Amino acid sequence: MEILFYIFGVVAIVAALSVVFQRTPVYSALSLIVVLAALAVIYLLLGAPFIAMVQVIVYAGAIMVLFVLVIMLLNAGHEGPSAHRAKFARWVGPPLLLAFLVEFGVIVWKQYGLTGAASAPALDASPAAIGRLLFKSYILPFEVTSILILVAVLGAVVLAKKQL
């Protein structure tokens, strides 16, 4: 089973690289869907089947469809050369990213070691268990999120109207 993690981990990384370095937004989007799917598999491996499914249904199945739709609608092609160049981001960005990666790696290594097993007793992550937690302890955040969704829907409708 561990081997699956590494396989899908590598898939995720490669697809993420593709997300970043593809010049065509559609390829980026497709790569991102691959990342999401790979992560969903990893979630399954990590004992979160419900979240894995939600990830695919909501993220891959709904959110990314929106992205693809918008890309198709706006016919977003290759990136042209930028009129403004973000000099700061251009020159400082890459070394910063590298430093960030290294620093975080060191922190993870210091904190958890490289091979320490994430051992834990088996967890009941069934939809029923999640539902119980969600509708008991997390009922308020849940309701707040519903309102957030409602507001977002209204906002999207207003924004997408012909006359802004």
Added chain:
Amino acid sequence: MIPLSHILLLSVILFTLGAAGFIIRRNVITVFMCIELMLNAVNLAFIAFARRLPGLDGQLFVFFVIVVAAAEAAVGLAIIVALYRNRNSLAIDDVDSMKL
């Protein structure tokens, strides 16, 4: 079992790639997708910790992140569409002033 550090490293790599995309890419939609990538990296870390602790709360956090991401995508994409309609451009560098 999969070592926690490996999962976290995967998470960090994905996050860094997302950040890199944010900084490198010039297309608004791609940048937006890179944000989603970063969110997912964080989600992975949540799941990993939820497994280590153990507890379902981490998974619930991921659930909420996904929901919020959905809302964010709806509004964000609507903004992008409005933006494109007004400026006829998807280059993020063109969006550097509040006025049209």
Added chain:
Amino acid sequence: MATFSDTEFFLIETVIKIALIMFILLTAIAYLTWLERKVIAHIQSRWGPYLVGPHGLLQPLADGLKFMFKEDIAPLEADPVVYWLAPFLAFLMAFLSIAVIPFGESFTLAGHVIQLQITDLNVGLLFVFAVTSLGVYSVALAGWSSNSKYPLLGGLRSSAQMISYEVSLSLGVIGVLMIAGTLSLREIVNQQAGLWAHAGLFSVLPRWNLFLQPLGFLIYFTAAIAETNRIPFDLPEGETELVAGFHTEYSSFKFAIFFMSEYANMVTVSAIATLLFFGGWLGPSFGPYWLRVILPVLWFCLKLFCFLFFYIWVRGTLPRFRYDQLMAFGWKFLLPLGLLNILVTSFVMAWLHS
């Protein structure tokens, strides 16, 4: 007989099951096309395929050969990767969901219990929905990558349509899920075993969820038709306005793959309907051991066939919706109805439990 370890046995078992199911499914799909043509022909008072083989029974084979050997034409301006990827994505998504569908009980072979199902996921239904939702991409990307206006419109339409009806699709089954309390398809079927007790005249009826969730079933099945882009909801490929919708520019084998995916999807949603509302493989079971293994599969196939026939029947009978009617129907009728169903179900359940 060599002895296998559990893992080896699992692998071998799974591979065999996958191969078997793939073969059966592909054949079934091929003959589904024949069936469709025949049934529609009879509905329309004509013969249908008749020349190739007896009663045109070899027609699917001929069609398959024709598709395989035709020249593969791709538009010049098409996006090469995505254009190529889209049909296979459709195929993949259509066949992935079969993996969690149980089609019979288990039997024992050489001391191993073999389930008549590729894998029993405890979130099986969610998996089906997840995969179905990914099916949108094939249509959308096919439409986009063709770089042609009719396919693009078809792709956009289908994306919107499939996302919209996916919601109703999920809401339709939630009533069943609430009654069952599980997402495992096998579990849901097992709960429908037996007849209705203490139901007077109705006690001859099987304990199918249909009788508890008629509204849920209607919603589910309506949404399922739309989800599979079938008439009367086949707007993405409506030939009167969009030539052939998203697959206008596809030819030969790629076209065949789209075609097969569509029928595979029909099979999938019909199977889910059977499992959730019609007791799956459950039915009269008798005779020796082998018969008791085979009979449930037969019952399952029979029920599935009824659904498929119904699909074809609908296609031969109903006219196509207009696009705005379609969206209005989905969002303003099916969705509220689904919510109402959930509300009523939950109230009744709460009342019964108290």
Added chain:
Amino acid sequence: METLLLLMLLPPLAGAALNGIFGRRFSQGLVSAIGCGSAGLAAVFAILAALTSHLGPDSPPFVHSYFTWIEAGSFRADFALYYDRLTLIMTLVVTVIGFLIHMYSRGYMEHEGGYYRFFCYLNLFLFMMLVLVTAASYPVMFVGWEGVGLCSYVLIGFYFPKKSASDAGKKAFIVTRIGDAGFTVGAALLFWTFGSVNFPELFPRVAALGLGDQQRALTAACLLLFLGAVGKSAQLPLYVWLPDAMEGPTPVSALIHAATMVTAGVYMVARSNVLFVHAPEALKTVSAVGCITAFFAATIALCQNDLKRMLAYSTISQLGYMFAGCGVAVFSSGIFHLMTHACFKALLFLAAGSVMHAMSGELDMRIMGGLRRKLPITFWTFLVATLAISGVPGLAGFFSKDDILAAAYNGPLGAPWLYWLLTVTAGLTAFYMFRGLFMTFCGKSRVPHDLEHHVHESSSKMTVPLMILAVFSVVAGYVGIPKVLGGSEAFDRFLEPVFGGSQGLLAANGVVAQHPASDLVLMIGSLTAAGLGILIAYWFYLRSPEIPEGLATAFSGAYRTLVNKYYVDEFYNWLIVHPLVVGSRKFLWQFVDVGVVDGAVNGSAEATADVGQVLRRIQSGNIRSYAAWVLLGAVGWLGYLLLR
């Protein structure tokens, strides 16, 4: 009785409210009916109160508390009224003269703007003045005190579009304010020392003390109260506002700045006689200030060419007399003079107003003359008043002034120098009053031709009050005929219940005049002075008008000093106003406001702008750069966590 007092107080207040709120829409007739009617009602009720009070020689003053006004800790101030014989006289003076001036104003203000406004203020003034004189505690008195100050301010500045008028109003307000501060502190000191500011409690407590007890506190409190009186009654050195107050309409000058308000200081000192006699040093200050003011103002009045200003200085001078009378602890003589003075000074002002009316607002005596024939009633009434103020025997002023002169020599705290100075002042008074009379009404007409034909006698609305006041100016003195002339000093005895205690205290402690002299001798002295003044005036201004000019040239320095009122205004300007203005401009405005306040505000704004100029480079609007900044922060924080 308490109802009567209220009935006396309320009509003016109601009239002021009515006219103030609705007057704009009322006709002139209605406005004047309300104004004069309320004043008349007040006068009627004042008379009724006087008649029904039945204050016997030994009966205590009538006190009634209407409601609790302020209560804080042990401090308690009721809205209480106090009615004794002093109050009786004051209310009569205020209401009757006030009523007459109201009547007169009907005619005088006929053609002026703001008719309703004027009557509103006038009524309000009357109310406040009545509150002042009937108050049973210093706080309530202070209400009236400030109220009349306010009315005085608005009435002086009645013609506020005129800069000199609004300036005069402000000047009056600010200068009297200095005195008011003294009043307030004095009252607070009294509360601190004796635990009460209510007359019915305070006066007995002080009266119970022997002479010399609580000397310092009492002296300080009395001096502070007297400071208030100095401000209100225009004594040295705070008199400067009163001449300028002549900017107001003439009835206002008559009512407020001659007959009533300015006498509030005198009234207050007399009311506080119990306190003052326990502080002889303060009393001596009172008499000295009054005496010097009387002489000083009289000398200025000698050379004034503006009729009303001359009368204003005359008022200051006469107020000085009253203070001198009170200061020598013969309070009744001060009040007596207050009463008679109210009559003839009001008359003088009203007559001056009549002249002004005839002369189309002109008041310079140098272009008058010979108005006697054209304004007969005005002339005769003015003459009566002039005779009265000059102390010609048989008229009101003679009795009251003589009373004061006698007291200045023979009073318990009297001193010869007071008498002599006041006598000289009496002569000066006679001189300048007749100078005014002659220059205005006698001799040849110097009226410019374009005004000549316009000059006419005022209407009966104005002349009737003049005549009534003229009668008062004659007869008012007969209530206090001195013993030396065979009288019984009825007025003094009438006020015996009020002042008797104080005088008894002084007498008991042996405080008496050092060199008593015969009243008759003193009277002859004063008569001589007055006669001389009149004769010289006659000689200078009717017989040989060239002499004053000769004198003016001969003693040009002294003349200019007098014409310019001893340069006091200039001195104050130089000492206080100019430094204040310059200091405000240079320091407060140009340094503190422009430099510090504006500098801080502008500086912070500029600093913000400068910082913004630098920081705006970061605000490129480029979201990728922002992301890079965020990343920089994250890297920095992680680095800190690592190296910690």
